[in-house]
């Protein structure tokens with residue numbers, strides 16, 4: 001792991017800096033590069049705009065590691081509202097949520113009930129709920145909850161992080177149950193006992209899991225901005241005659257817009273992860289960690 005990456009991931013846990021950033025107008029201006037806005041209507045406007053470019057969205061109401069049950073209930077309610085508004089707007093009702101935002105650290109049963117309500121509501125209107133993957137202390141619990149909810153209601157998907165040693169087994173399990181997987185590299189600070197340390201190792205594992213999912217998975221999502229991996233995916237599906245409607249590419253709002261449009265124009269399915277809300281700091285810091293040069297870029301733009 002590069003020192004820049006560790007530095008921003010370390011800062012992502014700093015409460016004082018978080019408070020200052022999230023409440024200052026400077027912070028809001030900086031975050032607007034990666035965050036659709038503080039409010040649902042701003043996120044819906046982004047969904048409408050990208051839909052006109054042939055790009056789908058998954059909405060994420062930002063928030064994680066809540067410390068009070070009321071916050072977990074508020075996350076659930078916001079998510080239910082987002083599903084309703086997406087439906088009313090004629091947009092695809094697809095949301096992404098985090099278990100630590102739904103109270104898993106406070107009470108696992110309450111968290112299950114909260115997530116269950118969202119999944120039931122989504123399933124009733126033909127929508128889809130993706131449970132994001134957080135740090136490795138949540139992996140087992142998250143996959144258990146996804147498999148239970150999928151068995152009960154359908155319409156629930158998981159995320160697998162290629163940097164984790166355990167991911168190959170998890171992919172096999174999820175393929176066996178026909179649960180939709182989003183494959184990403186992984187965005188948290190993890191010890192070498194659980195995660196590959198070198199970028200080459202993570203990339204190699206990503207490609208291995210990607211090929212497995214493209215052949216055996218249920219509508220996998222290849223979530224990366226890594227152009228060489230995307231090229232490898234395109235070569236693989238062409239060689240295996242895998243139709244373009246059997247998988248999708250996913251990218252984050254504000255990152256590699258050129259590549260997003262190029263893939264969509266080329267006839268591939270592309271979905272953007274569109275985050276919104278007031279609790280944007282940890283998400284924003286992970287985006288800086290992935291590319292520390294972003295920090296300089298943002299400051300330069302601000303000065304201009």
Ligand SMILES: Cc1cc2nc3c(=O)[nH]c(=O)nc-3n(C[C@H](O)[C@H](O)[C@H](O)COP(=O)(O)OP(=O)(O)OC[C@H]3O[C@@H](n4cnc5c(N)ncnc54)[C@H](O)[C@@H]3O)c2cc1C
Nearest residue numbers: 132133184185186187223224225226250251252273287290
């Ligand atoms: C749709 C989606 C959902 C995700 N969900 C999760 C999740 O649930 N759990 C989780 O741990 N992680 C998640 N991630 C984050 C993921 O794990 C990576 O941290 C992130 O995608 C960066 O990795 P990369 O695959 O783009 O490859 P990298 O090797 O990091 O980057 C490849 C290239 O992409 C571009 N790029 C990458 N990141 C940035 C950035 N921040 N700013 C500007 N350019 C950039 C650069 O050109 C870079 O050279 C998600 C990512 C996506 C796209």
